[in-house]
Amino acid sequence: MKQKEVNQYISDFFSTRNWYQDFFDDVRREYRSKQKPIQDTRIVLVKDFVEDIEGNIGEFYNYESLVPQVFPTYSMLGQSALCFGDYLTNKFTEIIELYQKDSTLPYFMAPLQKISYELSSCMRKVAEMTISDDTIPMPYLQLRQELYQHNLSGFKEKFNAILASLSYNIKHDITTESYFHICTHLILKMIGFDIISEDETDGGRIDSVIDLFSMIYIFEYKYSKDDKNRSEDALQQILDKSYAEKYRIKNKLLYGVGFSFGKTSKKIDSFKEQQL
Numbered sequence: 001m002k003q004k005e006v007n008q009y010i011s012d013f014f015s016t017r018n019w020y021q022d023f024f025d026d027v028r029r030e031y032r033s034k035q036k037p038i039q040d041t042r043i044v045l046v047k048d049f050v051e052d053i054e055g056n057i058g059e060f061y062n063y064e065s066l067v068p069q070v071f072p073t074y075s076m077l078g079q080s081a082l083c084f085g086d087y088l089t090n091k092f093t094e095i096i097e098l099y100q101k102d103s104t105l106p107y108f109m110a111p112l113q114k115i116s117y118e119l120s121s122c123m124r125k126v127a128e129m130t131i132s133d134d135t136i137p138m139p140y141l142q143l144r145q146e147l148y149q150h151n152l153s154g155f156k157e158k159f160n161a162i163l164a165s166l167s168y169n170i171k172h173d174i175t176t177e178s179y180f181h182i183c184t185h186l187i188l189k190m191i192g193f194d195i196i197s198e199d200e201t202d203g204g205r206i207d208s209v210i211d212l213f214s215m216i217y218i219f220e221y222k223y224s225k226d227d228k229n230r231s232e233d234a235l236q237q238i239l240d241k242s243y244a245e246k247y248r249i250k251n252k253l254l255y256g257v258g259f260s261f262g263k264t265s266k267k268i269d270s271f272k273e274q275q276l
Helices: 002-015 019-033 041-060 074-099 109-130 138-148 152-164 177-190 231-240 243-250
Strands: 195-200 205-211 215-224 253-262 268-275
Touching: 002 041, 002 109, 019 041, 019 109, 041 074, 041 109, 074 109, 074 138, 074 215, 074 253, 109 138, 138 152, 138 177, 152 177, 152 268, 177 195, 177 205, 177 215, 177 253, 205 243, 215 231, 215 243, 231 243, 231 253, 231 268, 243 253
Parallel strands: 215 253
Antiparallel strands: 195 205, 205 215, 253 268
């Protein structure tokens, strides 16, 4: 039943989106029409992005049965779909950041955004349908997606929900900054993020660094015994100690995020972010 449902869902999705290929061809013509296209990094990124999308679509379309013709198991199909969805969100964010420096956006940004959003939603649905319970539970998948989509409000909400699953009797005596730091590290590490804790720089030690495909998060945590909002203090420490400098060589989007954890609430009470 699962095989039939998944294949039907994917077939129905792509059968109503024949215009994708026409758009991809338009972007390639736009690239070729430039006298010196390689000098415009943005159009090169768009062309490469389009070709990546086409290549990945080929793995999910035009097959009678995705499992085992393309993927050996449903879990692997789901993981591949999840990674593709993450990539779409992440890469489009990088491209739109470059183009937003201009007063107007080129014609192809609107359909590219539509394609990225639709495909990402489709891939999340495929992941939901195929990833088994013994891999990554859906709340953790959603937490992962929030960071890729740079939705820190959603990240805060889902992270707090996971913390709330711990019994009061377990955590009431150990609620410290280290407790929150350990929880964050373990949760993000277990859902596949490349997270580094206590990363040393020439200005001090960063609490946590999460290195994604085209963006890097620098997290600083502040624990408040009196439940005051200390997120501004945490972010200011990132700025004052120039934590971002170590990572500028990677040429990725950099975000500093200060989190404030409260003694009474035992969760993230607030956060403050800034592009670095």
